[in-house]
């Protein structure tokens with residue numbers, strides 16, 4: 347399906363996890379329009395429908411948005427079932443992957459996203475995983491015109507700040 351026609355702009359995979367719940371709440375908060383409903387079509391994904399439903403209900407309560415659970419899609423998807431990863435990737439423009447540890451679970455998600463023309467953002471803080479994905483998939487991702495963005499979020503900020511600090515110290519020449 348052409349990227350523009352996909353049902354969901356964003357899918358939060360692993361929304362039932364400790365971090366995924368915060369990510370879900372933040373997505374719900376950030377893309378709320380002034381009338382209090384969702385600006386973007388988005389979904390949560392994971393292997394247990396009941397858990398995902400509960401995450402949406404908690405976010406709805408916290409944000410005072412009772413309609414949230416009915417506005418957000420639910421996709422059932424398990425790392426151990428490659429077909430379910432393809433199905434999730436096909437429905438989204440961007441997958442926000444919160445399922446770790448990434449050295450065990452990350453690669454099938456990157457692969458499914460690239461094969462289905464979907465961009466992927468993760469919250470990995472695992473340098474070996476990030477390097478391996480770069481060497482194995484950078485060329486394929488470029489050919490498909492998708493972005494695979496690793497290591498976003500709190501844990502990764504000190505390393506990014508270190509790069510900026512060093513770059514500034516050497517006048518941006520590195």
Ligand SMILES: NC(=O)c1ccc[n+]([C@@H]2O[C@H](COP(=O)([O-])OP(=O)(O)OC[C@H]3O[C@@H](n4cnc5c(N)ncnc54)[C@H](OP(=O)(O)O)[C@@H]3O)[C@@H](O)[C@H]2O)c1
Pocket residue numbers: 359360361362363364365366392393394397423424425426444445446447448469470471497498499500501502
């Ligand atoms: N960048 C940062 O700042 C930052 C901060 C915190 C954490 N992290 C990283 O984020 C990752 C998640 O951490 P967490 O503490 O949120 O972990 P967690 O609470 O254990 O959550 C793991 C998530 O993965 C899902 N999952 C596990 N196996 C799966 C499978 N076979 N198929 C589909 N989903 C599966 C779990 O689903 P169920 O609910 O069904 O079990 C759950 O939603 C870790 O790698 C951690 O290092 C990064």
